[in-house]
Amino acid sequence: MNEYLLSTYNLTKQFGHKKAVDQVSIHIKRGAIYGFIGRNGAGKTTFLKMISGLAQPTGGEIEMFGYKGKDLKNVRSRVSCLIESPGLYGNMSAYDNLLVKCKLFGISGKTYIPEILRTVGLSDTGKKKVKHFSLGMKQRLGIGLALVGEPDLLVLDEPINGLDPQGIAEVRDTIIQLQEERNMTILISSHILEELSKIATHYGIIHNGSLLQELTREELWKRCSERIEIILDDPQKAIPVIDKMGFTNYQVVDKERIYIYERLLESAAVNMELAKAGISVKGIGITSEELESYFLNLTGGADNA
Amino acid sequence: MLNMIRMELFRMFKSKSLYIVWIVMAVAIGFSTYMSVEELNMMTQEEKQQMYEEEQKSEVIFGLEVTAPTKPDAQVSVYDMFYANMKGKFIALFMVIFTVLYSTGDISSGYVKNIAGQVKDRRTLIYAKAAALCIYTICTVAAAVLIQAVCNQLFAGTVIWGDAKAFAAYAGVQTGLHFAFLLVVMCMAILIESNVFSVALGICICMNIMTIIYGFIDKMAEKAGFENFQMIKYTLTGRISMLGMEVSQKAVYAAISVTIVFAAAALLISSTVFKQRDI
Numbered sequence: 001m002n003e004y005l006l007s008t009y010n011l012t013k014q015f016g017h018k019k020a021v022d023q024v025s026i027h028i029k030r031g032a033i034y035g036f037i038g039r040n041g042a043g044k045t046t047f048l049k050m051i052s053g054l055a056q057p058t059g060g061e062i063e064m065f066g067y068k069g070k071d072l073k074n075v076r077s078r079v080s081c082l083i084e085s086p087g088l089y090g091n092m093s094a095y096d097n098l099l100v101k102c103k104l105f106g107i108s109g110k111t112y113i114p115e116i117l118r119t120v121g122l123s124d125t126g127k128k129k130v131k132h133f134s135l136g137m138k139q140r141l142g143i144g145l146a147l148v149g150e151p152d153l154l155v156l157d158e159p160i161n162g163l164d165p166q167g168i169a170e171v172r173d174t175i176i177q178l179q180e181e182r183n184m185t186i187l188i189s190s191h192i193l194e195e196l197s198k199i200a201t202h203y204g205i206i207h208n209g210s211l212l213q214e215l216t217r218e219e220l221w222k223r224c225s226e227r228i229e230i231i232l233d234d235p236q237k238a239i240p241v242i243d244k245m246g247f248t249n250y251q252v253v254d255k256e257r258i259y260i261y262e263r264l265l266e267s268a269a270v271n272m273e274l275a276k277a278g279i280s281v282k283g284i285g286i287t288s289e290e291l292e293s294y295f296l297n298l299t300g301g302a303d304n305a
Numbered sequence: 306m307l308n309m310i311r312m313e314l315f316r317m318f319k320s321k322s323l324y325i326v327w328i329v330m331a332v333a334i335g336f337s338t339y340m341s342v343e344e345l346n347m348m349t350q351e352e353k354q355q356m357y358e359e360e361q362k363s364e365v366i367f368g369l370e371v372t373a374p375t376k377p378d379a380q381v382s383v384y385d386m387f388y389a390n391m392k393g394k395f396i397a398l399f400m401v402i403f404t405v406l407y408s409t410g411d412i413s414s415g416y417v418k419n420i421a422g423q424v425k426d427r428r429t430l431i432y433a434k435a436a437a438l439c440i441y442t443i444c445t446v447a448a449a450v451l452i453q454a455v456c457n458q459l460f461a462g463t464v465i466w467g468d469a470k471a472f473a474a475y476a477g478v479q480t481g482l483h484f485a486f487l488l489v490v491m492c493m494a495i496l497i498e499s500n501v502f503s504v505a506l507g508i509c510i511c512m513n514i515m516t517i518i519y520g521f522i523d524k525m526a527e528k529a530g531f532e533n534f535q536m537i538k539y540t541l542t543g544r545i546s547m548l549g550m551e552v553s554q555k556a557v558y559a560a561i562s563v564t565i566v567f568a569a570a571a572l573l574i575s576s577t578v579f580k581q582r583d584i
Contacts, residue, residue, distance in 0.1 A: 087415025
């Protein structure tokens with residue numbers, strides 16, 4: 001059995017000459033909360049629409065639950081989404097909005113709908129019309145609608161957009177609850193990495209339609225965590241010295257940098273040992289990186305934001 | 306498919322616009338009945354005869370016109386007024402407005418994003434809408450008959466139904482024609498993606514604006530050697546206007562043919578576009 005619930009292979013969407021999504025290949029494991037990060041206009045929504053069956057790809061392939069090509073239609077009902085703003089009938093109550101979708105799935109709403117309303121924290125809305133809901137309530141109802149039919153994959157596009165801190169916390173709690181209680185796989189997009197980092201187990205970073213990186217939460221934290229940063233001409237020469245000092249958790253990042261993630265107080269000793277070995281050190285110190293600046297550096301700096 | 310139809314019917318009967326349009330239609334039927342009865346009451350026998358003869362010519366004119374086909378020596382019946390309102394596309398006008406609002410309601414609200422990706426074939430959503438519109442057409446025609454009866458009682462002081470057999474045949478054929486017309490309107494609304502333009506276009510069609518184009522086509526056909534060719538005979542609005550009170554078998558077949566052709570074309574186009582289009 002495929003370890004991935006969803007994989008895309010060079011998925012592409014082209015509008016005229018512009019490629020909104022350019023050969024994106026992602027891999028999502030069952031039960032994961034996959035954070036899809038990118039700036040506004042990076043191609044997140046277009047990509048998610050293709051995953052949700054709302055837009056046709058112009059190239060590449062999607063594989064879900066082991067199905068691909070024309071067979072995908074057999075598993076479409078297992079993928080639910082909340083894309084952009086929640087699509088709701090303003091003149092209906094939350095219950096009736098859910099009932100419309102329940103009818104499509106042939107579900108009796110009497111006990112089912114109150115359970116969904118409880119899950120998304122809208123039990124006490126009664127007959128209040130949706131047009132009178134706050135943005136946070138609408139967003140949670142949108143998630144509630146996506147839950148109808150017990151989907152295995154939930155696709156959420158910027159679900160915290162425009163919400164106040166309390167609204168963000170409510171949506172975040174709902175998502176965590178869904179993953180924990182129902183073991184649901186969740187693909188969630190955002191341009192706020194800091195917020196995603198509180199819930200996501202895996203990340204995909206998209207920029208200008210292309211996937212830049214795919215990494216786990218552990219890998220991301222490692223890249224952003226505190227470390228000894230050594231800048232030198234030839235990192236390869238320094239490796240025997242670092243090994244001799246007993247360091248095991250380190251990484252040669254590029255042609256002039258080594259990160260050491262342990263025994264952070266020993267940077268002076270490292271410097272001394274390297275000097276003894278005749279290795280010229282350009283710079284050494286304790287550094288760390290904020291998640292946001294990591295993301296900004298990866299996508300071309302704050303100037304492009 | 307059955308679940309989709311249930312969903313569409315629920316949505317339709319939950320929408321406020323359905324009842325608002327029905328109420329306005331009832332008021333309009335009342336108004337047209339009142340005006341017709343008043344007009345007939347004020348006319349001399351000769352004027353009634355003249356109006357009856359004018360009405361029998363069955364010409365399709367530009368604009369909206371409701372003329373009771375009541376014989377000079379008879380009392381206005383429910384069938385007379387129902388026929389006049391149907392022929393003048395007075396009922397169709399309200400049906401068009403609701404159809405545009407209903408058929409684009411899920412798209413304009415964004416609700417369609419919650420469901421379109423989860424169905425095996427997106428075209429079935431259009432077929433379900435068509436089925437709901439079929440129920441709507443039947444309900445609206447039935448409602449128009451009932452409202453007409455009430456209005457006749459209120460303004461003419463009596464309820465005379467008219468020739469029941471002819472009435473039933475006429476209402477049945479008109480229901481089919483109106484249903485096909487609503488499918489065309491739904492198709493237009495889905496293609497245009499603008500409620501304002503779709504409603505405006507629908508109203509213009511009800512007011513026979515297309516007769517200008519049909520007239521041009523007729524002349525072209527005449528030049529090509531097809532004498533007495535009348536494009537309007539092959540259109541839904543033309544058939545709605547030209548269907549006589551005494552429905553002949555030939556008229557039924559012609560109406561059914563036009564209904565099937567237009568309904569099939571509208572469904573094919575709207576479902577294909579809806580399937581291909583990104584949401």
